[in-house]
Amino acid sequence: SQQGEEDPQALSIQEGENATMNCSYKTSINNLQWYRQNSGRGLVHLILIRSNEREKHSGRLRVTLDTSKKSSSLLITASRAADTASYFCATVPSGSARQLTFGSGTQLTVLP
Amino acid sequence: DVKVTQSSRYLVKRTGEKVFLECVQDMDHENMFWYRQDPGLGLRLIYFSYDVKMKEKGDIPEGYSVSREKKERFSLILESASTNQTSMYLCASTLGPNSNQPQHFGDGTRLSIL
Numbered sequence: 650s651q652q653g654e655e656d657p658q659a660l661s662i663q664e665g666e667n668a669t670m671n672c673s674y675k676t677s678i679n680n681l682q683w684y685r686q687n688s689g690r691g692l693v694h695l696i697l698i699r700s701n702e703r704e705k706h707s708g709r710l711r712v713t714l715d716t717s718k719k720s721s722s723l724l725i726t727a728s729r730a731a732d733t734a735s736y737f738c739a740t741v742p743s744g745s746a747r748q749l750t751f752g753s754g755t756q757l758t759v760l761p
Numbered sequence: 762d763v764k765v766t767q768s769s770r771y772l773v774k775r776t777g778e779k780v781f782l783e784c785v786q787d788m789d790h791e792n793m794f795w796y797r798q799d800p801g802l803g804l805r806l807i808y809f810s811y812d813v814k815m816k817e818k819g820d821i822p823e824g825y826s827v828s829r830e831k832k833e834r835f836s837l838i839l840e841s842a843s844t845n846q847t848s849m850y851l852c853a854s855t856l857g858p859n860s861n862q863p864q865h866f867g868d869g870t871r872l873s874i875l
Binding site: 679 | 765794796801802803804805806809819851853861863864865866867868869871
């Protein structure tokens, strides 16, 4: 069963703008992770935020987590054409040590 | 860097065939996973393994089996391929039982069943 749901399903922005993607999930979690997938390739891990954390940064990426609302957001600042990809959130449910449950993803297009 | 290698990028098979998808990781990871990815459905877990000869069902195991005879290799088997198994298959691995570890993915195998 899908745990995370991303919103929007597709996003198109101009280079230099910020991109925000949201993820909602249903059950309590150990952590939430964001992954990126370039067309026709595997997923690449971007950032992991634990359930007791509220915000995390990595380069141009900023992730927030609101466990009371069961939601997370991924912000990409100063986007580049090379950021064009699909972005997935994935959750590790509480009590599960290894399994990730993925959402259906947001397709981000950054126009040059 | 961890490298997860899937044996084929593209594969075309016929209905009823037995199909093997192979995955190898080079970093002595304990856990390995098989997902399928379909448009609008995200990634769905088929099977995973946390040790040699150990396997656990994921969310959609029907029609599939797996084999893990060696720590570095995890094989997905379609016992009798059907057209609804046409999909992108992704293999992943993680180091150990700690849940706060990222998964490392291969580049996927796009399987078409005719």
